[in-house]
Amino acid sequence: MAISASRPALRRVRPVRHTDPLAVARRAIQGILLLIAACSFVAVVFGGTLLAYGLSHDERAFAGVSIAGVNVGGMTEQEIVGSTEQRFATFEQTPLEFRTSEGSIWLTPAELGISFATDEMAQRAFAFGRTGTLWTDTRQWLDALSGGYDVPLTFAFDQRAFSEALGTRLAPLTLAPQDATYQRSGDGVVTIDAGSQGLAFDINGAQQELLARAAALSTEPISVTTVAIPPVVSEDLLAPALPSINNYAGGPLTLRLDDQSWVIDQRALYDMLSISIDGDDVAVEFNRAALFANIQSIARSVYTPGVDASVSNVAGDFVVIPAKDGHRLNVVATVDAIMASLAQ
Numbered sequence: 001m002a003i004s005a006s007r008p009a010l011r012r013v014r015p016v017r018h019t020d021p022l023a024v025a026r027r028a029i030q031g032i033l034l035l036i037a038a039c040s041f042v043a044v045v046f047g048g049t050l051l052a053y054g055l056s057h058d059e060r061a062f063a064g065v066s067i068a069g070v071n072v073g074g075m076t077e078q079e080i081v082g083s084t085e086q087r088f089a090t091f092e093q094t095p096l097e098f099r100t101s102e103g104s105i106w107l108t109p110a111e112l113g114i115s116f117a118t119d120e121m122a123q124r125a126f127a128f129g130r131t132g133t134l135w136t137d138t139r140q141w142l143d144a145l146s147g148g149y150d151v152p153l154t155f156a157f158d159q160r161a162f163s164e165a166l167g168t169r170l171a172p173l174t175l176a177p178q179d180a181t182y183q184r185s186g187d188g189v190v191t192i193d194a195g196s197q198g199l200a201f202d203i204n205g206a207q208q209e210l211l212a213r214a215a216a217l218s219t220e221p222i223s224v225t226t227v228a229i230p231p232v233v234s235e236d237l238l239a240p241a242l243p244s245i246n247n248y249a250g251g252p253l254t255l256r257l258d259d260q261s262w263v264i265d266q267r268a269l270y271d272m273l274s275i276s277i278d279g280d281d282v283a284v285e286f287n288r289a290a291l292f293a294n295i296q297s298i299a300r301s302v303y304t305p306g307v308d309a310s311v312s313n314v315a316g317d318f319v320v321i322p323a324k325d326g327h328r329l330n331v332v333a334t335v336d337a338i339m340a341s342l343a344q
Helices: 021-056 077-092 119-126 132-149 157-173 201-215 233-249 266-271 289-301 331-342
Strands: 063-067 097-101 103-107 114-116 147-150 156-159 181-183 189-194 198-201 226-229 253-258 261-264 273-278 281-286 312-315 316-320
Touching: 063 119, 077 114, 097 157, 097 201, 114 331, 119 147, 119 281, 132 147, 132 201, 147 316, 156 201, 181 266, 189 233, 198 261, 233 266, 233 273, 233 281, 253 289, 253 331, 266 273, 266 281, 289 331
Parallel strands: 063 147
Antiparallel strands: 097 103, 114 156, 181 189, 198 226, 253 261, 273 281, 312 316
């Protein structure tokens, strides 16, 4: 019988390392100190660079600064004025087109009261990055370097010069409204002339467009809006009173006395009308005083004095000449009769 012997398996045991907490802490602190030192170095270098940059531009505008798209970085204040004033002067003297429904007119921005403040803009460009704290100033330097800074345009506007210049040129194109009126036609019938609308222009709108063009140094044409001005007295206002007017003055008025007659034509009758407008009402009245004066003039031609009876010696015979009645027109009664007739 064979007996085999076996060796028990051996287990490998790794040694346990004991970490010193103090050593770990020292290494962490060393890393932090190194990081702080590196950041401090970068900050010092960066701050020194910015400080040197600021000192290098002590008398010159910072890089990235521009006026109306003109780069003025690195220029002195006087150089900025010289490099930009010609552009603004050219714009001020360039005619702008104002388009209306009646045609176009041309005026320069200078004629319209636009004047650019070149010196003020140069001062603002030079002052950029100099008026705050070191923190805010350096932020502005970096912003200008990365994205640029364009100084807002500054200009003066003379409202009176604008109104006078544009108003004077638009005046020949402006039309005043014509009120509706009553008109007598050839056959004496009264009709209505409808009148017409007036024509004006939106000056305020044109002003806003001009200011927008100046702010952008744009010479694009400006459209001036037409404004219709309705007449104060319209055809619709006069229409309701037209039948009454034609009743009074649509035909001649004939007066008869015995074998005589007189005619008052439509023109004279129309002139005797009193037409008044009060808001939305039109009142038509016959002028009694004017009619009285007209009938009185007829009465003077009608008047015939009476003749008393008399005795006349005709060839030795006494003859009685009978009296003759006179004629006198009763003006008041005649006017009353006419007024009553016209009122029907």
